[in-house]
Amino acid sequence: MTLAKLTVWGLAVAAATSASARDQVQVAGSSTVLPYASIVAEAFGENFDFPTPVVESGGSSAGLKKFCEGVGESTIDVANSSRPMRPRERMACVDNGVSEIIEVRIGYDGIVFASRVDGPDFTAFTPQQWYDALAANIPVDGAMIANPNQRWSDVDPALPDVDIITFIPGTKHGTREVFEEKVMLMGCEHGGALAAMIEMGMDEDTAERACMNVRTDGKAVDIDGDYTETLARIESNPEGVGVFGLSFYESNTAVLKDATINGVTASTETIASGEYPVSRPLFFYVKKAHIGVIPGLKDYAAFFVADPIAGPGGPLSDYGLTPDPDLAATQEMIANETPMAHDR
Amino acid sequence: MTDPSPDSPLRPEHGSLLTQNARTKRRNAAEKRFKYYGMAAVGVGLLALVVLLVSILGNGLSAFRQTHITVEIALPADTLDPGGNRDIDDIKKVFTFGYAPLIQAALVAKVDALNARPDGMSDREIGALISKQAAATVRDHVLANPDAIGTTHRFRLLANGRIDGYFKGRVTMDTAERDGNVTPAQLRVADALKDDGALTTGLNPRFITAPDASDQRPEAAGLGVAILGSLYVMVIVLVLALPIGVAASIYLEEFAPKNRWTDLIEVNISNLAAVPSIVFGILGLAIFINFAGLPQSAPIVGGLVLTLMTLPTIIIATRASLKSVPPSIRSAALGVGASKMQSVFHHVLPLAAPGILTGTIIGLAQALGETAPLLLIGMVAFVREYPDAPPEGFFDPATALxxxxxxxxxxxxPAFVERASGAIIVLLVFLVAMNTVAVLLRRRFERRW
Incomplete structure (x- = not known):
């Protein structure tokens, strides 16, 4: 009796699998892009006859890895990423048959350094201060020594006299890369540490890597979860400083205050003008082979960068995304389904 | 009975039973202390439970109430149906962006009629009192009733999450001062609307039925897809785990010879019950999605993974209740000429059924609360479409509670904290209900031998 039931059920399953082709777009990737992607997916589902796309989180690297697993209904159609695809990922994609990929830049996102609204007076930072506070080793008198700075006032007397405790994105986040390149490396260069290291006989690549090396003695805590985790850590550590996306910060201004970088406050305007230094473009990648197979894929991509959505005053800029001035070019690229150049 | 010898340490120092000697006192004190330790342990447990419940109920109960604003919205034909022919395909071409200004204009008119606009407040700030979900609500209404175009219709629309939070005590004038998404002036306008009766806070059945919503509209987010997804997963687990688990237990308990192989299987079933659930998720990803090619985020994969996880629980419970049926029942059945199978299916299994059901329900409750394996198979996703009816629906994307x-x-x-706590309440209600059913079944049908 049981066996008969099972067989019938198995047959029903088999029939259903063969009958139901996937009819919704599937998206995965960066947790920074996730809120934007879900806003677009929601509006897309409301306004089109296509079903609402399914958006998963998981981080840029995880999303791109999934994206590059191959072509076919059981693979995702779009990968969100808070950094450009790396050449190695590109190669993995091509190896698995995902040769034509459309790269879509949706706009720019700022990274904000914020602390508790009732915490110490962290109102202004420079990349150099962050380098001095968080580098694993710093050059002193021709030798690399372990970072001796324990308090922010050791870094710069103008900063509050409290212990250094920072919450930065973990290595699986695309934001980490931006933090390393736009904060640590810049601070290293501006403060003369990079030059000092090269003088000590390091070649440039080694020196740059040393610049981006974050100390592991507990002063810098890697957050592998989302910004909500960073927020929770800051709430329990009144002296902590956290790295947030601008949009997350703007949703939580009641509990967080931000600090200027080089005297500039992060906003969609200062990011668009390039004055605010710590910003990065956000992307999503579309599998060209799925266009025309998965209904609504191209419409979703086009809708994402349409002026009423990604342009100034649209829902994405309301949520903290800085619109891309070259949006028209991106729209045209999607209309023509132009894939990324092969030589990358 | 022998008296303790005079030099034995057990010999009482003096004879009276009414006065306690030092040793008895120590023993009694130790017993008392142990009782207090026990009471303290129970107290700590209860306190933790109370703190948990208070914090969840305190944060989450407000999710079951929602603030709405009622406005009269004019639906002008020239913007909503530019062609003028009431063709549904043409009306669909007006996106929600076309409806948002209408809602804003309607609310601005309402606020101005009440004379409640603070100095310097822009129309946009007034429009922001209403949820971004509202445009979709109005558009859906127009698409369903194209005749409404050209008329004025009364809509009851969701208020923005911050405004809703104000009437639930989550947002105050002080926090609004610092909050970039709401101003104290907007809260005062909301107060004026409430005095007028246009703004009301009432029960929120949509929290149970509506699908998820994006980060910009926490006020519209609901559990509909998650509850349906959990239901589908439970159906799959029940349909697969119960027959497989019971068949395996009956074989092992009644038919299998006792040898090293069955011992090995027995040990491994117990081990399986202790395997961390995330391992089943990795297995599910590798086998069901990457190898068998089943779709991502689908209840079928979640159900299969959780079936594997629930099987040991069901097998162990079933075997225990089969074991508790006395051998005399089997002997009697065999004695009057029943075959082995008849004795099992006609006598042993019915007697063991209450125990099996209890074990199954507890296993299901465990599976219902499981998160880790579902993380890996893509069920942690933004899903707004309800899955179809089964069996096709088993393959549609869904989330689980x-x-x-x-x-x-x-x-x-921050408004999602309230939603999450509300969802925890719903999940707890389901779990408590399932466990209660299990307890009742056991009470009602259990037989002691």
């Missing part, structure tokens, strides 16, 4: 809670705790907007 515990992963929806996880998902909401990751969101930026």
């Amino acid at each position: 515990p992963v929806q809670i996880y998902n909401w705790t990751q969101r930026a907007d």
Whole structure:
């Protein structure tokens, strides 16, 4: 009796699998892009006859890895990423048959350094201060020594006299890369540490890597979860400083205050003008082979960068995304389904 | 009975039973202390439970209430149906962006009629009192009733999450001062609307039925897809785990010879019950999605993974209740000429059924609350479409209750904390209900021998 039931059920399953082709777009990737992607997916589902796309989180690297697993209904159609695809990922994609990929830049996102609204007076930072506070080793008198700075006032007397405790994105986040390149490396260069290291006989690549090396003695805590985790850590550590996306910060201004970088406050305007230094473009990648197979894929991509959505005053800029001035070019690229150049 | 010898340490120092000697006192004190330790342990447990419940109920009960604003919205034909022919395909071409200004204009007119606009407040700030979900609500209404175009219709629309939070005590004038998304002036306008009766806070059945919503509209987020997804997963687990688990137990308990192989299987079933659930998720990803090619985020994969996880629980419970049926029942059945199978299916199994059901329900409750394996198979996703009716629906994307809670705790907007706590309440209600059924079944049908 049981066996008969099972067989019938198995047959029903088999029939259903063969009958139901996937009819919704599937998206995965960066947790920074996730809120934007879900806003677009929601509006897309409301306004089109296509079903609402399914958006998963998981981080840029995880999303791109999934994206590059191959072509076919059981693979995702779009990968969100808070950094450009790396050449190695590109190669993995091509190896698995995902040769034509459309790269879509949706706009720019700022990274904000914020602390508790009732915490110490962290109102202004420079990349150099962050380098001095968080580098694993710093050059002193021709030798690399372990970072001796324990308090922010050791870094710069103008900063509050409290212990250094920072919450930065973990290595699986695309934001980490931006933090390393736009904060640590810049601070290293501006403060003369990079030059000092090269003088000590390091070649440039080694020196740059040393610049981006974050100390592991507990002063810098890697957050592998989302910004909500960073927020929770800051709430329990009144002296902590956290790295947030601008949009997350703007949703939580009641509990967080931000600090200027080089005297500039992060906003969609200062990011668009390039004055605010710590910003990065956000992307999503579309599998060209799925266009025309998965209904609504191209419409979703086009809708994402349409002026009423990604342009100034649209829902994405309301949520903290800085619109891309070259949006028209991106729209045209999607209309023509132009894939990324092969030589990358 | 022998008296303790005079030099034995057990010999009482003096004879009276009414006065306690030092040793008895020590023993009594130790017993008392142990009782207090026990009471303290129970107290700590209860306190933790109370703190948990208070914090969840305190944060989450407000999710079952929602603030709405009632406005009269004019639906002008020239913007909503530019062609003028009431063709549904043409009306669909007006996106929600076309409806948002209408809603804003209607609310601005309402506020101005009440004379409640503070100095310097822009129309846009007034329009922001209403949820971004409203445009979709109005558009859906127009698409369903094209005749409404050209008329004025009264809509009851969701208020923005911050305004809703104000009437639930989550947002105050002080926090609004610092909050970039709401101003104290907007809260005062909301107060004026409430005095007028246009703004009301009432029960929120949409929290149970509506699908998830994006970060910009926490006020519209609901559990509909998650509850349906959890239901589908439970159906799959029940349909697969119960027959397989019971068949395996009956074989092992009644038919299998006792040898090293069955011992090995027995040990491994017990081990399986202790395997961390995330391992089943990895297995599910590798086998069901990457190898068998089943779709991502689908209840079928979640159900299969959780079946594997629930099987040991069901097998162990079933074997225990089969074992508790006395051998005399089997002997009697065999004695009057029943075959082995008849004795099992006609006598042993019915007597063991209450125990099996209890074990199954507890296993299901465990599976219902499981998050980790679902993380890996893509059920932690933003899903707004309800899955179809089964069996096709088993292959549609869905979320489940515990992963929806996880998902909401990751969101930026503080209003999602309330949603997540509300979802925890719903999940707890389901779990308590299932466990109660299990207890009742056991009470009602259990037989002691």
